[in-house]
Amino acid sequence: MFRSKFRLHTCKIIIATSLLWIFIDIVVLMYYTDCIGPNCKAKSTDIDEPFDATASASRMGWGGPVQDNMLQRFKYNHNDENNNSTYPSHLLKHWKPMPPVREKRGKPGEGGRGVTMRPEQDAIMKKKFKENQFNILASDMISLNRSLQDIRQADCKTKHYPTLMPTTSIVIVFHNEAWSTLLRTVWSVINRSPRSLLKEILLVDDASDREFLGKKLEDYVATLPVETKVLRTEKRSGLIRARLLGAKHVTGQVITFLDAHCECAEGWLEPLLARIVLNRKTVVCPVIDVISDDTFEYVTASDMTWGGFNWKLNFRWYRVPQREMSRRNNDRTAPLRTPTMAGGLFSIDKDYFYELGSYDEGMDIWGGENLEMSFRIWMCGGTLEISPCSHVGHVFRKSTPYTFPGGTSHIVNHNNARLAEVWMDEWKNFYYAINPGASNVEVGDVSDRLALREKLKCKSFRWYLENIYPESQMPLDYYYLGEIKNVESQQCLDTMSRKSGEKAGMSYCHGLGGNQVFAYTKRSQIMSDDNCLDASNIVGPVSLIRCHGLEGNQAWVYDLKEMTIKHKTTDQCLEHSMSADQYTAILNECDGSRSQQWTMKSNFHWQASSR
Ligand SMILES: [Mn+2]
Numbered sequence: 001m002f003r004s005k006f007r008l009h010t011c012k013i014i015i016a017t018s019l020l021w022i023f024i025d026i027v028v029l030m031y032y033t034d035c036i037g038p039n040c041k042a043k044s045t046d047i048d049e050p051f052d053a054t055a056s057a058s059r060m061g062w063g064g065p066v067q068d069n070m071l072q073r074f075k076y077n078h079n080d081e082n083n084n085s086t087y088p089s090h091l092l093k094h095w096k097p098m099p100p101v102r103e104k105r106g107k108p109g110e111g112g113r114g115v116t117m118r119p120e121q122d123a124i125m126k127k128k129f130k131e132n133q134f135n136i137l138a139s140d141m142i143s144l145n146r147s148l149q150d151i152r153q154a155d156c157k158t159k160h161y162p163t164l165m166p167t168t169s170i171v172i173v174f175h176n177e178a179w180s181t182l183l184r185t186v187w188s189v190i191n192r193s194p195r196s197l198l199k200e201i202l203l204v205d206d207a208s209d210r211e212f213l214g215k216k217l218e219d220y221v222a223t224l225p226v227e228t229k230v231l232r233t234e235k236r237s238g239l240i241r242a243r244l245l246g247a248k249h250v251t252g253q254v255i256t257f258l259d260a261h262c263e264c265a266e267g268w269l270e271p272l273l274a275r276i277v278l279n280r281k282t283v284v285c286p287v288i289d290v291i292s293d294d295t296f297e298y299v300t301a302s303d304m305t306w307g308g309f310n311w312k313l314n315f316r317w318y319r320v321p322q323r324e325m326s327r328r329n330n331d332r333t334a335p336l337r338t339p340t341m342a343g344g345l346f347s348i349d350k351d352y353f354y355e356l357g358s359y360d361e362g363m364d365i366w367g368g369e370n371l372e373m374s375f376r377i378w379m380c381g382g383t384l385e386i387s388p389c390s391h392v393g394h395v396f397r398k399s400t401p402y403t404f405p406g407g408t409s410h411i412v413n414h415n416n417a418r419l420a421e422v423w424m425d426e427w428k429n430f431y432y433a434i435n436p437g438a439s440n441v442e443v444g445d446v447s448d449r450l451a452l453r454e455k456l457k458c459k460s461f462r463w464y465l466e467n468i469y470p471e472s473q474m475p476l477d478y479y480y481l482g483e484i485k486n487v488e489s490q491q492c493l494d495t496m497s498r499k500s501g502e503k504a505g506m507s508y509c510h511g512l513g514g515n516q517v518f519a520y521t522k523r524s525q526i527m528s529d530d531n532c533l534d535a536s537n538i539v540g541p542v543s544l545i546r547c548h549g550l551e552g553n554q555a556w557v558y559d560l561k562e563m564t565i566k567h568k569t570t571d572q573c574l575e576h577s578m579s580a581d582q583y584t585a586i587l588n589e590c591d592g593s594r595s596q597q598w599t600m601k602s603n604f605h606w607q608a609s610s611r
Contacts, residue, residue, distance in 0.1 A: 085279045091253050092164035092277065095194035100266060101147045109142030112149050112263075112393075114295025132178050133397040134261070134293035139180045142296055144187045148393075150266045151289070151300045155333045156389035157267070161274040166253035167199040168273060168347060171246035173239055174260035175206040175402060177213070181261035181395065183220070188264040190226050197273060199252030201228040204245055207236040238365030244358060250350055258392070259344040263291060263298065265391040272347040272390050275335055280349040281382040283373075285341045286390035293395055303332055303388040307340035309371055310473050311434040311529045313416040315342060321471050335385040339378070339469035343370025345392050356380060357452045360418060362444045367408075368415030375423040378468045380458040413441045422449040425461040427474050433481055433517040434529060473530050473547070477522035479558070480600045484518050484526070485509055486576040486585075487563065487597035492516045493585060495528045500546040503584050504533055506576055520600060524555040524568060538570050541584045563597040564590060574598065 108115040115138045117125055125137050150157065170189050174182055186201060203221070205213060221228040231249060233242050247255055254276055256269075272284045290299040305317040306324070320336060328334040356376060363369055377384045400408070417438050420428035432439045465476050484493040486506070495515045496505035510516065518528050526533040527547050532554040534545035547554065555568035565574040573590035580586055590596060 085281055087166055087253070087277060087280060089164070091166055093167055093196045094163060095165060095196045097194055097267065097270065098192055100150065101145060101191050103147040104143060107143055109146050109296055111147055112298030114292055114297030115141050116295065131401065133399055133401040134181070134395050135296065136178050136180070138294070138296045139178060139184070142180070142184070144180065144184045145191060146184070148263065148265055148298055151391060152265070152267060152389055153303070153333055159271070159333065159389060161270045162277050165197055165270070165273040165277050167197050168254040168256045168269070169199045169250040169252035170201045170256050170258055171204065171243060171250065172201070172258050172260050173204045173206060173242040173246060174208065175236070176208045176210050177260040179212055185258060185260055185262045186221075186224070186228065188262065189258070190224065192264045192266055193269045195226070197269060198226055201226060202246045202249055203228065203230045204242045205230060205232045206238065206242040207233055240359045240363050240366070240369050241361070244361070247350070247353060247358065253350060254347050255350050255353055256347040257345060259394055261291070261395040262345065263393040265289065265393065268390045268392055271387040275385060275387060276347060276349055279383065280352055283341070283346055283348045283377050283382060283384050284335070284390070285338070285346045285386045286392040287386060287388055288342060288345060289391050289393040291393040291395045293397055298393050300391070303336070306336060306338040306386065307342060307374070308469070308472065309340055311430045313368065313371060313420065313431050315340060315370055318471070323470070333388055335387050337468070338384055338386050339472070340371055340374035341384055343373065344394065352382070356382065356456070357449070360449055362418055362446065362449070363415040364411045367412035368419050372419040372423065375419065375461070375464060376458070379423065379461070379464050380453070380456040410441065413438045414443070417441050417443045418446055418449070421446050422453060423461060427461050427465070429481055430474050430519070433513045436513040471549070475519055475521035475523065475525070475527065478519045479522065480520040481517065482600065483509055483511065483516045485599045485601070486595065487599060488594035489576045489578060489582075491576060493518060495531065495544055498544060500531050500544060502544060503541045504544050505583055506585055507583065520558055523549060524551060524557060525549075526556050526565070535567050535570065535587045537587065538572060539586070539588055541586050542574065558598070558600060563599065565598050566590065
């Protein structure tokens with residue numbers, strides 16, 4: 001009796017402890033398995049061990065606390081609820097950096113140095129320059145495999161990148177490119193990209209008619225150590241459509257677009273892919289160095305500039321503001337969040353490229369597509385960065401060797417009008433005001449792009465200006481945009497296309513905008529594009545100076561009733577004095593005369609309330 005009771009009790013204890021151990025086993029198993037769930041079947045054929053990208057990054061000291069800290073400082077949340085911003089592990093590859101290209105001593109252009117021509121070559125050089133708008137003789141003298149200096153900042157050379165990264169396909173569009181520049185681009189990719197991350201190179205020929213770009217090119221690329229294909233558009237299609245053709249054939253995970261006359265520098269690819277593997281909605285550009293169009297010397301560009309744009313919607317480089325430097329803890333090797341990109345060179349996740357609406361197919365040939373994509377990335381939940389550790393050289397040309405059907409400016413106006421209509425809300429007025437020729441350009445149907453903006457739930461242009469680009473030349477809040485007319489002389493304030501530092505002019509009011517368009521902003525500026533009305537003397541002419549946004553000499557108050565424009569710091573009035581040089585506006589003691597009265601009238605509404 002006692003025995004059987006004892007046995008029953010023992011059995012109960014044994015069963016209970018076994019159950020407890022089974023439970024512990026399950027918990028331990030779940031804890032140490034990275035990969036649980038339906039998406040984990042694919043690993044069987046892949047040699048790479050399953051490895052979560054963000055986890056691997058934090059183990060490398062790359063993500064982890066630093067990344068979390070950075071994310072917390074975002075004003076908005078980048079991580080979607082469905083958490084599709086990282087890659088499944090089977091799409092990632094181990095990689096090894098490529099060894100540096102060895103210098104071929106005594107050969108021209110090695111180490112990125114420029115080549116000097118012999119004087120007797122001068123005439124032929126000048127003649128041939130026009131064909132490509134760069135010195136083809138110099139380029140042809142330099143090895144396709146030339147060595148370059150390692151021009152990266154010291155801290156970039158010791159940076160650790162995730163051990164597993166996605167593969168990329170390189171897409172290079174060209175039209176009548178020279179042989180040596182095109183193939184030096186290709187060789188620089190092959191020589192300086194980790195081989196396991198380089199899926200293929202796609203050369204997209206946009207209807208070139210140079211013979212060597214035909215079969216000769218195809219035969220040549222067949223001999224390359226990395227799979228390289230030549231795709232051809234049937235007729236001249238322009239950069240945008242040619243890139244779309246290239247993207248369609250991409251089999252890698254990330255698309256990297258390059259121009260056809262580039263040289264990728266040491267370690268250029270790793271920093272780009274490293275940002276994308278952490279968040280596949282990050283679009284990353286390298287620092288674009290300068291390859292001289294004359295000597296082909298490789299010259300390092302500043303990592304202290306970022307991309308912006310002016311009222312004319314020209315892309316321009318501006319100095320990185322302290323605000324962004326502080327966000328990066330003054331670390332010049334940390335990724336730089338740029339408002340816009342130059343557009344020729346960048347990496348983007350292939351799926352994200354399409355999710356985000358690839359390119360506006362209503363745009364022609366070239367121009368504006370870089371700003372369109374920049375606005376779209378930021379406003380629709382992505383991130384646009386320049387990686388200061390990634391360097392690619394580019395031959396900048398002073399003028400384009402190509403001809404476009406219908407003329408360049410017509411096409412650029414058309415493209416810019418499309419991006420203004422779709423993305424810029426009321427700030428499109430700045431573009432039309434300063435570029436009156438654009439108002440008559442046919443925009444075409446933008447309903448698809450507006451539907452895309454709706455579908456992706458993109459934020460407003462105001463949000464972009466407030467959060468991404470507060471330093472923009474387009475003022476966030478302004479009272480007025482239009483001409484500023486003097487009551488007595490009936491003449492208008494006019495920039496006369498002058499540059500920063502020169503006098504502001506006065507001339508006959510033509511009512512066409514352009515040089516006679518000014519914005520009166522909530523920050524008390526009277527501005528035209530990059531420049532602000534500025535007065536440093538109590539009496540005398542007023543100048544146009546690059547806007548600094550710090551009030552001071554650039555602060556003005558328009559009194560709607562008295563119609564005076566008063567300079568804040570000196571309390572003097574803006575005057576069109578017919579006695580002085582009648583083509584300038586001056587500052588003078590306020591006396592209530594008609595020469596100190598101004599009207600601000602236009603079709604535009606006062607955007608900000610004047611209270
Ligand atoms: Mn180019």
